[in-house]
Amino acid sequence: MDSDSVKKTIIKQALQATNTANARTLIENINEKCFERCVPKPGSSLSSSEQTCLTSCMEKYMAAWNEVNATYIRRIQQEIGNQSNM
Amino acid sequence: MASDLTIDQSDIEKLNDKDKTELRQFFANEEHRSRIQSQTHELTSICWKKCITPRSGGGALDKTEQSCLANCVDRFMDANLATMKHLASMRQQ
Numbered sequence: 055m056d057s058d059s060v061k062k063t064i065i066k067q068a069l070q071a072t073n074t075a076n077a078r079t080l081i082e083n084i085n086e087k088c089f090e091r092c093v094p095k096p097g098s099s100l101s102s103s104e105q106t107c108l109t110s111c112m113e114k115y116m117a118a119w120n121e122v123n124a125t126y127i128r129r130i131q132q133e134i135g136n137q138s139n140m
Numbered sequence: 141m142a143s144d145l146t147i148d149q150s151d152i153e154k155l156n157d158k159d160k161t162e163l164r165q166f167f168a169n170e171e172h173r174s175r176i177q178s179q180t181h182e183l184t185s186i187c188w189k190k191c192i193t194p195r196s197g198g199g200a201l202d203k204t205e206q207s208c209l210a211n212c213v214d215r216f217m218d219a220n221l222a223t224m225k226h227l228a229s230m231r232q233q
Contacts, residue, residue: 060151061159065166067147072174079181087188110199117201118188118209123180125213130176133217 084115187212 055063092107093100100108155163191208201209 055151055154057154057156057159060147060154061163063147063151064163068167068170072170072177076174076177079178083181083185087185091194113199114192114201115184115188117199118192118205119180119184121201121206121209122184122187122213123176125210126180126183126217127176129214129217 080116080119084112087115088112183213183216186216 088108088111092104092111187209190212191205
């Protein structure tokens with residue numbers, strides 16, 4: 055391998071690792087929050103209404119994640135702007 | 141596939157200065173991105189409890205939830221800054 059392909063391999067593997075870790079944390083949090091919300095009293099199997107609840111809860115959690123992420127990034131940029139104005 | 145090869149010490153030594161600099165920059169950016177992502181996970185978890193009621197419907201966020209989440213993040217940051225400010229003033233006493 056030459057320098058360029060070593061670099062590209064390192065970048066690719068690093069991105070894969072962080073993206074996997076990020077997805078894993080997201081899934082863990084979705085499971086925790088949506089299980090609590092959709093399966094208050096666990097029965098002998100998941101009912102169809104529990105399953106529907108889990109699916110929509112998951113979609114909602116992802117939408118919430120995106121909203122929080124956008125607000126957080128906007129706020130950080132604002133703080134950086136305030137700092138450089140001082 | 142070449143990209144699936146594992147990188148060892150002898151590969152690292154092949155990196156020229158330009159690529160080393162680029163990699164350092166890449167990792168600095170990644171660290172920043174990671175920190176923002178993990179803070180987002182934490183904030184989403186905190187604000188979910190405050191803004192998403194058990195009775196609210198699934199799927200997309202409604203307007204109330206959306207503004208609650210945005211306020212939640214902003215006020216959390218305000219609280220964070222207020223704590224830091226107060227800590228700083230305590231240290232000066």
